[in-house]
Amino acid sequence: MVPDEPAGVILDRLSSQITKCRRCTLWDGAKQGVPGEGNMNARVMFIGEAPGEQEDSLGRPFVGRAGKVLDSLLAGIGLSREDVFIANIVKHRPPGNRDPDPDEITACTPWLEQQIATIRPPLLVPLGRHATRYLLRRIGVEFVKITDISGTVFEGEPFGFPQKIIPSLHPAATLHNPLSREHLKEDFRKLGDLISEMENDARI
Numbered sequence: 001m002v003p004d005e006p007a008g009v010i011l012d013r014l015s016s017q018i019t020k021c022r023r024c025t026l027w028d029g030a031k032q033g034v035p036g037e038g039n040m041n042a043r044v045m046f047i048g049e050a051p052g053e054q055e056d057s058l059g060r061p062f063v064g065r066a067g068k069v070l071d072s073l074l075a076g077i078g079l080s081r082e083d084v085f086i087a088n089i090v091k092h093r094p095p096g097n098r099d100p101d102p103d104e105i106t107a108c109t110p111w112l113e114q115q116i117a118t119i120r121p122p123l124l125v126p127l128g129r130h131a132t133r134y135l136l137r138r139i140g141v142e143f144v145k146i147t148d149i150s151g152t153v154f155e156g157e158p159f160g161f162p163q164k165i166i167p168s169l170h171p172a173a174t175l176h177n178p179l180s181r182e183h184l185k186e187d188f189r190k191l192g193d194l195i196s197e198m199e200n201d202a203r204i
C-alpha cells in the first residue's frame with residue numbers, strides 16, 4: 001500500500017484482486033467475485049454472508065429479493081445505497097447457496113478486513129448469524145441465537161480502532177416468515193436510533 005493512497009484507489013485494487021482470488025475453492029463454482037460496493041466514506045457498513053444467484057450473475061451485493069428488502073429498510077431509516085458500503089464475509093457464491101464453511105470464511109475475511117481498514121466506518125451492521133459471529137468473535141463475544149442479540153449495540157476495536165457493532169437478522173431469512181420480518185424491522189428501527197444518536201454526538 002502506498003502511503004496516503006486515496007481510499008477509492010485502494011478499494012478498486014482490492015476489488016480487482018478479489019475477482020482473481022483463488023485462496024479457497026469457491027471461485028470454481030461461481031461466475032464471478034462480488035467484492036462489495038458503496039460509499040468509500042461510509043459511516044455505516046453492512047456485511048452479509050455470501051453472494052446468492054443474482055449477485056453471482058451481476059457481480060453486485062444484495063441485488064436479489066433480499067436486496068430489495070434491504071433497500072426498503074434503508075429507505076425507512078433515511079439511507080440509500082449511496083450512503084453506505086455493502087459487502088459480504090465471503091466474496092464468491094457457495095454452490096447452491098449453502099452456508100460458507102469455517103475454512104472458507106477464514107480464507108476470505110482478510111479481504112473484508114482490508115475493506116474495513118480502508119473505509120474505517122464507525123458503525124458495522126452484520127446481517128445474519130455468520131457475519132455476526134465473525135465480527136463479535138473479534139471483540140471476544142460468542143452468541144447462541146442471532147434473534148437473542150440482534151438490535152443490541154456492542155462496542156470494541158475489532159479492527160484496531162473504535163467501532164460499534166449492531167447485528168441484525170439477514171433480510172433473506174424474512175422472505176417467507178412474517179414474524180422474522182417484524183423482528184428485522186425492529187432491528188432497523190434500533191439501527192436508525194443508533195445512527196441518530198451517533199450523528200448528534202458528532203455535532204457536540
Ligand code: SF4
Binds near residue numbers: 111
Ligand atoms: S471466496 Fe474469498 S477466499 Fe475464496 S476464492 Fe473467493 S475471494 Fe478468494
